[in-house]
Amino acid sequence: MPSARKNSAGGAGDRIAAIRSTRRMTQSDLARAANVSLSMIRKLEQGSRNPGDTVLDAIAAALGVDPSRLLHGTSRTDSRVHGAIPLLRRAITTCDFPDEGPVRPLPELQVAAGEAVRWRLESQYVRLSYVLPELITELVRGCRTTSALAPLLVTSYRAADAVAYKYGYLDLSARLIDLMRQTSILVEDPLLAASVAYVRTEVFFATHTYGAGLRALECEIDRLRTRREDTSLQYMGVLGSLHMRAAVVAARAGQVEDALSHQVEAQRLGGIVPEGIYYGTAFGPDSVRIHDVSFAVSLGDGHLRPALDIGDTWAPPSSMPAERRSGFFIELARARLWAGKRDAAFDALRSARRIAPQHTREHRWVREDVETLLRLHRASSDELCSFAEWLGLS
Structure with missing residues (x-):
């Protein structure tokens, strides 16, 4: 009688086998690429061995994924x-x-x-x-x-x-x-300085000083506008990303008129610039659509309809960076939760986890929303409880 697999559902061996298959690699291909023995790959996928850190890193590098993708917890x-x-x-x-x-x-x-x-x-x-x-x-x-x-x-x-x-x-x-x-x-390089200003907004997010954050972004936008003769995609991509972020910051500051103004400008530039990475930041029509969801959530309960409509009819293409795609589903989960769509909110959180597990697990909103879902569901599903355990909430 064949021995039962020792690998638990969703274990490292299952993940290695699944990702290897999507890469159209044989076990021998993976063994060569990772510089480990074929017998080791077989034992890992059978579940009779657990990978150490060195082997895990080598296999992850060969598969082109972060080691976290191969771990259950x-x-x-x-x-x-x-x-x-x-x-x-x-x-x-x-x-x-x-x-x-x-x-x-x-x-x-x-x-x-x-x-x-x-x-x-x-x-x-x-x-x-x-x-x-x-x-x-x-x-x-x-x-x-x-x-x-x-x-x-x-x-x-x-x-x-x-x-x-x-x-x-x-x-x-x-x-x-x-x-x-x-x-x-x-x-x-003024565009490099502008990209730093974009990142600097994290400080204002962390301290909830949105008014100061908006002023800092608008100073950078004004500085770039003096370069109106620059019609390069890099220039428009960086300027568009600043407007995109300023719309969200203004919304969180409660400055609705300013928020709408920046959103309109981001949408205009997003209609000109193809989706791409401009000085380290994704911008283009798809990024603007994702930020439209973030914008609606930042404005609050009375403005959720656009976010819900986008979530019902569209999803970010797989060609976009994983962090931005997972961020879309995290924002969408919050919109759905506030709208009373609990199951749909959890579906969005699961999508975020599949796309970028580390980003999802470390995101404060994910933890808050899962805690809310646990409170609202008196008899929580096994899957929700498992998700909470994965987050370290139980």
Whole structure:
């Protein structure tokens, strides 16, 4: 009689097998790509072995996913991210007096920084937490002799900020944003400075100082408007992203007229600029539509209809960054919950989790909404309880 599979439903082996199949890889292909034995891959997928961190990382890299995608729970993933924070702090603390060491050629560093941007957009925080301390240290070291590395350092600081902000290290996030601003001064690129202003809004979100956040964004928008002769897609993409964020910030500040003005301008630019990544931020018609949901939720109960209509008829295409797609479903879940659509709200949260598990698990609204759903459902479903356990709420 064949032995029963030891792998629990949704275990690492099942996930490895499922993702491998979607990549159209055989077990032998995966073994070669990950540089592990074929017997190890077989045992993992059968559930008779559990992967250690090194093997898990190698398989995740071969499959092109963050290690968290292969885990049933996230406590291990969380601990690994939190464990890397001291290394990141050290890299930041010593940035004025970096250690001596080698600096790779510019093309290699461009590839490394580009990967960090991609992982940030895909919410792959474990990967980022591993590579950023050394990458930032190397770029700081290189910036002592050439300002050509400054833009790469800004994007690396931004990737580090994504980890710090999502995992609750708000002091580290604020420090990273300051370093982004200081470093961007080394480069005479107003669009780079504007992209930093976009990220800086996190500080105002964290402290609920939306009025100040709106003023900061509008100052940056006014500064960019002096460059009206610039008709490049990069310029319009960056300007559009500022209007997009200003609409949400103004809505949260209760300044409805300003919010509507910025929303209209974002929609106008979104109709001109194709969907893409402009100085590290996604912008285009699909991004604007996602922010229309965020905008409606920020305005509150009386303005939810547009968000609900979008959620009923549209979903972000898979070509968009995972963080933005998961953010859409997190915002939609809140709109549906406020509208009394509990089951639909939970469906949206499940979609967010499938797209970007780390982003979803660390999002404050997800925890709040699941707690609300647990209170509202006297007899909560097993799936809802399991979701709450995954969040660490029980």
